[in-house]
Amino acid sequence: LPPALAGPEEQQGEGCSSLAKTCGNLTISRPFWIASREAGRSCGPLDFQVGCSNNNISFLRSSGFTGSTGFAIMNISYDDRNLRVVDVHKEEAFNVTNGTCNFPSWNTSSKLAVPFKVNPANLNIILYKCTKRVALVEVRCANASNVFVRTGVRFDETGNYGGYALEGCDAIVVPVMGSANASNFEQLISDGFLLTWDPPPARGSKKTTRIFIILGSLGGLAALAAFVTYLLHQRKRKRAVASDELMRSGSSMTSYSKDLELGGSPHIFTFEELEVATDGFSASRELGDGGFGTVYKGKLKDGRVVAVKRLYKNNYRRVEQFLNEVDILSRLLHQNLVILYGCTSRMSRDLLLVYEFIANGTVADHLHGSRSAERGLTWPLRLNIAIETAEALAYLHAVEIIHRDVKTTNILLDNSFHVKVADFGLSRLFPLEVTHVSTVPQGTPGYVDPVYHQCYKLTDKSDVYSFGVVLVELISSKPAVDMSRSHSEINLANMALNRIQNHEVVQLVDLELGYDTDPETKRTIDRVAEVAFQCLQMERDLRPSIKEVVEILTCVRDGDCRAKSMKKKASQKEDAHLLTEGLQFSPDSVIHRFHSQSTNHSVASNASGL
Template identity: 55%
Template sequence: MIAIFFFFFTSNILFFLPLHHSATPSCPNTFSCPNTFTLSPFKYPFYNAKDNTSCGLIKVNCTLNGPAFQYRRESYKIFKKYDSNSSFIIRNTTFKKLLKTDSCDALMNNITSPSPLLFSISIHPFITLFKCRRDTSYAILETETYFNKLNYTSYKNCSNYDFYYMHPFNKTTVPTNISHRCQVIQLPVKKNVSAKTSNVTAETNIFSLLSPRFSISFPLSVSCQECNKNGSRCQSTTNGGVQCLYTKKAKRDKKLTLILVLVGFVFILMLCSVIFIIRRCFKGKHFPYLSSNHNSRILEDDTLSCGISVFSYTELENATEKFNPSHVLGDGGFGAVYYGKLEDGREIAVKKLYEHNYKRLQHFMNEVDILTRLRHPNLVVLYGSTSRQSRELLLVYEYISNGTVADHLHGERANRSVLTWQIRMNIAIQTASALVYLHASEIIHRDVKTSNILLDHNFLVKVADFGLSRLMPNDVSHVSTAPQGTPGYVDPQYNQRYQLTDKSDVYSFGVVLIQLISSMTAVDLRRSQDEISLANFALNRIQRCEIDQLIDPALGSDSNEEIKNMITSVAELAFQCLQYDSEMRPTMNEVLDVLMDI
C-alpha cells in the first residue's frame, strides 16, 4: 500500500513539475503579411492564420487584398496599424452593405460586446444606442417617456425593437436606471459628422451617421498584461483553464527543475514514512467494524434515526418487488438505486449499499449526515433508512419522476425541443440556488454534474447524490483530500493540488452551464485530443468568439436575437467559472446573481 502511494505521488511530482510553466509551441515574436510594407509587423495577441492557434488570441489572415483579422466569423480588412500594435483602421464589408440598404441588422451588430475576458474591444468614434424590446403597449410608452425626458432621438422602423440615441459627439453615459428591456449597443460613426448634420439627418436616418470604416483597438486584460511582461502568453491550457504559458525562451533552468524534483522526492518520502508510522500505531484501534459481518452492524443504534424515518428491510423489499432489476433507476458510486412504492402510496427511490466496502460505506454515512441537516426546495429529500439490525443498509429518498438533466440533454429522454431555453435557464438558476445554500451550510457537493440534477414532471430541479460531499468549516480556506468526482467535471486545480474549496463546485457548475448551452457530453473521445473535455472545447470557442459552435441549434438562437444574447451571457459566465485559477472564479452567490440578471 505504501509502495503504491509512494509511486503515485512521485510520478505526479515528476509529471507536473515540468508542466507548471509549460512552454507554448514555437511561435514567431512577430510576423508580417506579404506586400504590406507600410504596416508594422504584427505581434501577440495577434497570430498568423498559418501558425498554431496557441500563438495568439486574434487571428490575422494574409490575403491578396491585404491583411484582415477575424472576429465573430466576420472579416475586417486592415488599412492602417498604429505603433501600439493593437490599434487599427479597419473596414467591414458586410456592415457596409447593411448600411446601404438601411437594414436593421446593422443596428443589431454590437461590435464591442460581448468580448472575451482575455482582452477587450473598443472603437472610435462611436455612438451609443439603446435597443429596447417592444413588449406591451404600456412598456413601449414607459420606455419612450423615459428617453424623451433625456432628449434622446428614436428610430422605430425595425420590428420588435425601438432604438434611442444621442449625437455621437455628445458624451453619452449609460443611465443607471435604464429599463431591463433595453440593451446597450456601440456602433462606429463617421468622423466628419457635424452638429448641423446631426440636427437634420440623424433624426430621420440614423444609418447616415454610421460608418463601416473605423478605428478599433484590443487592450489586453490586466492578467494578460502581466503574462506579457513576464515573457509569456495568456492562453487556455489542457488543464481546463486559463494561465500564462511561457515561451521557449522563458523555460525554467534545468538545474532548478532538478532541484525541485529532488525536493519533491524527499517530501514524498517523508510523508510516506509518517503515514506508515501512523498506520502501525493505530492499527486495529480505528474502524473496528471492518469485518465480514453485515454492514448493518457497523452503526450505533441512533446513527440513522435522527430526524428521519426508519424502514424495515422487508418493507423496502416489498416496495421494490424484491429489488427487481427492472426497477433499477441507476447505478451510483456505491450501489444501485431502485424505484419503489410504499403501502401508503408514496413513490420512493431506494439506494442499496454494496457490501464489504469501507469507501462506499463512508459515502453512505456521509450522505445521511448531510441530508438530515439540510432543507431546501432544490435538494432531494431523504425520507429515511433501515436500522442497524437490517440485513442491508438502505437509504430511502423521494422519487423524482422525470429523470436527470443528462437524460434530457443527451440520454434516453433526449428531446431538445422539449428542453427549451427558458427551462434550461430555470434549471441553471435552481441548481445554483441549491449550491449557494450548500456553501452557506459549509457543505461542498464535490460531484456536481447533469446526472446528479434530477427533474420532476414540472422540470423543477432536485440536486442529489451527496456521497462525495465534504464539510467545509468557515475558518479554513480549503480541505486537503484526494481528488474524487467525475471526469470532465473535476476542478483541474483541485486535481493537481489536492485542495478542495467551494470554487471546485463552481468549476463543475461551469461545465453544467456549457452542457445546458450545447447539449454535449462532458467528455467526448471523438473530439480532438486537447478538446476531449467539454470545458477545454468551450474555453477555446469562447476565447475566439466562436460561441455559435457551442450552441445547440434546437434552442433557436439563429432566429431569436434575445435568446442568442442570453446564451452568450451565460457562456461568458461559464467562462469565468472554468478558470484554472480558483481565485479568478466567482462565488456561487455571484454566479446566481448573474443568472438572475440574465
C-alpha cells in the first residue's frame, strides 16, 4: 500500500504529539508535522512531512529532493489551505549576481507531491536555453550563453504552455507570485509562489480505509480508461493547434499578441479578506488618491504587502474604468509595470483592486511634491527613470495598448528607484491595422496631446507627447501645470518649447542637478531636452515613436551616440531643427541624426516583460 494512501493512524509513531511546533518563525501544525527522531517513523501523512534545517528554515520533505534543496516554506495559511514556498534549486541555479547559470531540466510543478497544487493566482516565468539569440531578455551568465527569460506568463491549469515554445530552445516553467521590488527575474524566484493543498483523508479504521481504497481503485481504473481515451483525443487536437501557433510566430509581435490571447483571469479576493488586510480601510492606512478611488496599504494572509484601491461609489464612469484596468493589467507583466494581484468580483459590496505595494512614492512626490526636499533624485537616477518609463510604454505599444494617462503621479518608484508605471483606468486597446482611435479626450491637464484634445483622435503618439512632458519635469523639477507661473507658462510644455526654441535651456533646467558645474551632466541634459522637444511637436509625424525614444535615451546614457546612424526624415520641417542649430551641440546630436522608422511596434530586446 503506497504510504500516501494509508490512513493517518497507520503512520503514527509512539512519540507523536498533537501540539503545534515551531521552526524559526513558522508554526507547524496539522496536517503538517515536523519529523523528529523521538517520534518513531511518522506523525502524520507523509506528504505533509516538514523538515527543519539547522538555520531554522522549513522545507517540504515530500518534494522529491534530498536534504533541504527543495521547496523552502516561507508562510502557511491554514484557513485558506495555501502556503508560500521558494524553489531553492531554481534560486541557487540562477544566481546571476555570482555569475552562475545552471539550467535545470525540469519544471517546478513536476517535483510537487500529490496533495499540492500551484495556486492559480500565480504567474509564471519561462527560462530558455537556446542554440541562438532570440528576441527576449537575455540572462547574463558567466558560465553560459543564450539563456533568456520571459515573464508575465499566465497560469494554465492544464499545464499547456506549448504556445510559448521557441525553436532551438529548451524551456522550463517556474511559478512566481510577484513582489513590490521584483525588478528582475531573480527577485521573482526568490519571492516564491503559492501552493494550495487538498486535506488528507479523515481518520478511520484500517478496515474502512482499505475498503475505500479498493472501491476507489476499481472506480479509478474505469475512470482512467475513459480519461486516457479523452487525453489521446485532446493531445492530437492540441498538437495541431500548437503547430499552427508556432507556424504563425515568425515575429516577436505575433508572440506578444499570443501572450495576450493566453492571458488568464485575475485572482478574485473577497471583500472581507481585504477589509481585514487594511484594518477595515482605516484612515491610517490611506496612501492617497488612485484616480478613481482611495488607495490603502494592506497585508494579505500570505504575508504579501499590497496596495488596495477602493472604487468611489455611485459612479458609472468609475466602474467602467475599474473594469478597464482589470482587463488591461490582467493581460500584462513587465518589470516596469505595476503588478495586479487581483480584484473583487463585480458582485462584491465594493469594487477593489489589489496591486503590489510600491514603497518609495511617485516621481511627482520626489520632483515637486512632499518629498522634493529630500533631493533624492540625482540626474543619473532621473535619466534612468526616463529610460525605464519609456521601456514600459514601448512594451505597451508593442502589445497594442495606449496608456492615455502618462504623468509623473502615475510613475511609482521602488526602494531602488526603479520605475513601476501604474493606473490603467484610461488605457485603450489599439489595433495595429488602424491609424487612430476616435474617442472623447480624457487625461490630465498639462499632459494631454493637443491633437487628441482638438481632433478626438488617439494614437500611440499621444503617449509620446505626455512622455515629453514627463521628460521636461525630470529636467526642470517643475509641475506640468502651475497657476502661479506667468500666463504663457502655466503649461510646462509651452514653457519648454519656448525656452528650448529660444536657446534658453539654462532657464528651464533645475540647476541643482549640476547643469552649470558638470560638463557631462550638461551634455546629457541637453540631449534629453532635444528628445523632449521632439516629443512635444504639434505635428504627430514629427514626434518619434516611443521605441525610438528608448534607443536615443539609452544612447545618451551610455555615451555611444556616435555609433548610431539615424538619418533625418525628409519631411522634417525647419522649425524642428532650431534646437540643434542654435545650441551648437556636438556632431553626434541625436536629433540631428534622428530618423523615424514609421510605426514599428516591436520592442525586441527592450520588451523585458515577456
